[in-house]
Amino acid sequence: MTMDTLAFMTKLENRFGFTPEDKSILKSNADWGLEIASEMADHFYGYLGRDAEMNAILNQSEGRIHRLRETFIHWFHEMFTGIDDWGAGYSQRRWQIGVVHVKVGIGPQHIVPAMAIVVHEVGKKLKVEGKSEELQEALGRICMIDLAFIEQSYVEVSTSAILKETGWSAALFKRLVTTGAASM
Ligand code: HEM
Numbered sequence: 001m002t003m004d005t006l007a008f009m010t011k012l013e014n015r016f017g018f019t020p021e022d023k024s025i026l027k028s029n030a031d032w033g034l035e036i037a038s039e040m041a042d043h044f045y046g047y048l049g050r051d052a053e054m055n056a057i058l059n060q061s062e063g064r065i066h067r068l069r070e071t072f073i074h075w076f077h078e079m080f081t082g083i084d085d086w087g088a089g090y091s092q093r094r095w096q097i098g099v100v101h102v103k104v105g106i107g108p109q110h111i112v113p114a115m116a117i118v119v120h121e122v123g124k125k126l127k128v129e130g131k132s133e134e135l136q137e138a139l140g141r142i143c144m145i146d147l148a149f150i151e152q153s154y155v156e157v158s159t160s161a162i163l164k165e166t167g168w169s170a171a172l173f174k175r176l177v178t179t180g181a182a183s184m
Contacts, residue, residue, distance in 0.1 A: 003156055005149075009091035012145045018086075022138035026080045029135055033080035036125055037073040043121040044072060044114065054110055076118075079142045086142075094146055098153025108151055115147045 012018070026033075045065065048054040058065050075097065083090040101111065119140060126136050163173060 003095060003153075005091035005095040006088045008149070008152065009086065009094075009145070012148050013086070016141045016144055018138075018141045018145060021134070022141055023082055023086060025132070025135050025138050026142065027082065029131070030077065030080040032129075032131075034073075034077045036122075037076040038069075039125070040076055040118065040121055041069050041072045044117060045069060047117045048114060054114075057104065057106065057110075075146075079139065079146065091149070094149035095153055097146075098150040099157060101150055102154050102157040107154060111147065111150050111154075115143055119143050 045058070045068070048058055058068065078090070078093070083093060122139055122143075123136060125131075126139075159170075159173060162168070163170060168176075
């Protein structure tokens with residue numbers, strides 16, 4: 001499957017209004033981001049663990065939850081560092097994260113509330129620690145960009161799998177979807 005992840009990143013940056021100022025404020029708070037990452041992971045996995053369906057996914061295999069805590073901390077910190085100034089490396093990584101979730105069968109109904117928890121908990125932390133509104137807004141925007149990546153990969157991977165299995169063209173598939181939606 002071919003997906004120009006950097007072009008998608010640029011599109012999202014424009015759509016969300018993620019600016020050079022946002023990047024600069026995130027970078028200057030990268031150490032703080034790493035400091036609070038573990039606490040954010042506690043909130044995140046605490047929340048997922050209270051949902052029976054998500055809890056079952058998290059504990060499906062030995063050591064998964066432990067591995068996930070580590071990957072969450074990396075992911076959270078990368079929102080502040082931008083990896084390569086939110087470039088090709090960052091967008092490829094975000095795309096990969098999306099694909100992993102599609103493989104495990106985790107859809108929008110799981111991902112969206114999980115990201116809402118991150119935004120909510122980090123918002124509380126920013127307030128308690130007297131951090132600026134600009135930082136809160138920059139974080140909100142990068143969280144939404146990351147969310148859009150995971151959600152888009154769900155659509156792209158599902159569509160691509162159907163096209164491959166059936167041999168349909170993308171245009172035929174689109175027509176079937178819109179016709180189907182019209183009859184709902
Ligand atoms: C804000 C939303 C989420 C973020 C940012 C996130 C982040 C991540 C990251 C960074 C990885 C590692 C990807 C890799 O290996 O390359 C991962 C994997 C995974 N995530 Fe999430 N996740 C989110 C939501 C969820 C939800 C809602 C669930 C459902 C319970 C979930 C379950 C998993 C599982 C099962 C894996 C694969 C673990 C394994 O390697 O066995 N994630 N996630």
